[in-house]
């Protein structure tokens with residue numbers, strides 16, 4: 001004879017006290033397994049209650065997860081800032097965008113990915129600081145797996161490393177990224193270059209940068225744009241330039257302005273690197289270069 005169901009419900013609630021997330025779900029599953037399997041009556045109600053708690057805990061867990069880690073993509077490309085603690089990632093993010101973030105002269109100031117958009121040559125691009133990647137991250141140390149998951153979705157990586165720190169600190173993190181199987185175009189920002197000379201790197205192009213030096217930030221923007229691999233085409237009648245994956249033809253540009261324009265487009269006039277002379281007239285299939293300006297011709 002099972003014990004009275006009221007007592008049983010109290011016991012169940014006691015078993016759940018202080019249990020959250022995965023732990024609560026595990027406990028609820030164990031409780032379900034212990035319950036007598038009657039189809040009707042108070043025990044069936046009890047079972048239903050436990051099942052609804054289980055469902056609610058699962059949903060809560062998902063929500064918490066989404067809040068803390070996922071980054072909504074914005075702009076034409078997403079570039080992740082990755083580096084040792086205190087390397088100056090947040091400071092760079094702030095210097096390159098309009099965002100206000102906490103920076104500090106200590107490790108792990110940033111605890112979640114922080115995103116900000118910036119304009120690179122007129123095109124909106126998203127920068128994301130990936131915080132706190134440490135040795136062992138690929139084995140989930142420091143919650144590393146979720147952070148590496150965010151990184152995996154990026155289009156390129158800006159490794160950040162302070163000029164006054166040994167390169168070995170950066171290499172530990174690059175090893176984790178490699179261990180996670182993440183291979184993306186990458187650059188090395190040698191940060192705080194007002195404090196020490198920039199290091200050389202055997203594999204990565206190095207861009208010395210200081211948040212105190214605007215010219216260094218402009219050079220970094222140019223390198224970042226190059227790393228996206230996108231082609232930027234300006235429109236002669238104004239507006240934001242369009243950014244597309246190469247190869248980019250006149251038809252592709254017409255299509256991003258309006259699908260109908262694609263149908264009507266007969267060609268374009270082109271100014272810029274790809275043109276033999278300013279205003280050269282070209283056909284619909286003509287391939288454009290980064291920085292070109294076009295005037296679409298239509299019927």
Ligand SMILES: Nc1nc2c(ncn2[C@@H]2O[C@H](COP(=O)(O)OP(=O)(O)OP(=O)(O)O)[C@@H](O)[C@H]2O)c(=O)[nH]1
Nearest residue numbers: 085086087088089090091103104108109110210211
């Ligand atoms: N001299 C100098 N100091 C800098 C520069 N950039 C950042 N710093 C300083 O370096 C420290 C760390 O900067 P943060 O931007 O918080 O570094 P972070 O990489 O985001 O650090 P965590 O989020 O803790 O991993 C702060 O004290 C900054 O003021 C720079 O270009 N020059």
Ligand SMILES: [Mg+2]
Nearest residue numbers: 089090109110
């Ligand atoms: Mg930070």
